Amino acid sequence: MGDLSLRDRLTGIVGPTLARRVIALLDEEALTPCRDTDCVRIRSHSRLGFHLWRHPVGAPIVRGLLGRKCFNCGQYAWRRIHRAGPAS
Structure with missing residues (x-):
């Protein structure tokens, strides 16, 4: 099953219509910048x-x-990942 593309694997699991919709959603998310x-x-x-x-x-x-x-992550406790985010 590792030889199949993502599109082929999705089509086999959910069918062609849903596979097209999922791939379109993933393509859109890949182009959308994170905010x-x-x-x-x-x-x-x-x-x-x-x-x-x-x-x-x-x-x-x-x-x-x-x-x-x-x-949780193995990084030092003082790193940015542990600080509170900016206030919205």
Whole structure:
């Protein structure tokens, strides 16, 4: 099944009509720039690519060289991904 394209796999699962609609939706989302306030990325990217959501710091799993690390993502607790997003 790995040899089939995404279109062929979707067509086999949901049928040709729904497969066309899903692929059209994915194409539209790939072209739409991300404007999510909880996204950490600074540079422009699509809604489907390179998206990182902010989240609260989880319980630290290890003490790293530069401080505590988040249980959820493994990054240091002081990184931008853990800060509150801009107020809307």
